[in-house]
Amino acid sequence: MRRPTNSAIEQYYFGLFSSHYALPAGRIEYADKPDVILHGERRLGIEIANLYLVDGSDRTSEQVQGHRRDQVMGRAQSLHRESGGRDIELWATFDPCQPVSDIESLARKLAEIAMRVENSAGRVNPLTFVHVPELHSLFHNGEEYEDAKWRPNQGYTVPLLSVDRVRELVAGKTAKAVGYDKGCEAFWLLLVVEYMDPAQDQFIEWPDGAALAKSPFERILIYKPQFGQVVEAPQAAM
Structure with missing residues (x-):
């Protein structure tokens, strides 16, 4: 069986996300850099990534x-x-x-x-x-x-959300944001946690008092599709 393309996976998750989160009204365009463009009162670009517990370049991941x-x-x-x-x-x-x-x-x-x-x-x-x-x-x-x-036949425990891991992923996406569609007036980052994958599954409640550094993303959202959970990661003021 052929593995779905990254684009197909992103569209699948965004379709689920749009059923659980109140998006601004507008026409949806699937693109690249960013993955989704929402044409409404303003042009909103949404980048999608899976939030793995450990970077896949680590052989122990x-x-x-x-x-x-x-x-x-x-x-x-x-x-x-x-x-x-x-x-x-x-x-x-x-x-x-x-x-x-x-x-x-x-x-x-x-x-x-x-x-x-x-x-x-x-x-x-x-x-x-x-x-x-x-x-x-x-x-x-x-x-x-x-x-x-x-x-x-592995057994797993579900860890708490790692703020440091989110920071690492946001930093990587921030470095790539310079290549995003310049026609967008704002960008969001959607981090997906697939609970069926032990490489991703984690609780997504954001810890009290923690905040990310300010990024190019207006909103950073963490999403667990099967539970319909959406959590916004706060960012420090400029």
């Missing part, structure tokens, strides 16, 4: 680690089958304090462990994989399935 865990599980299952292993399903929980770096090496270790335990069932004794620090727990039920699939 959930964006990176989630993908690597999926790769490890898929590769390990292939290796297990190539070695004549049974078509069991296996679930692994990874230790977030031990980021996955070498996908192939970890997959081979996991496939070797699976071969040793495939005829048992239930939670795998941690002593079986004590030599693999990236693994926190393993479980399988011993049954074979035609469409068996190995999966990561």
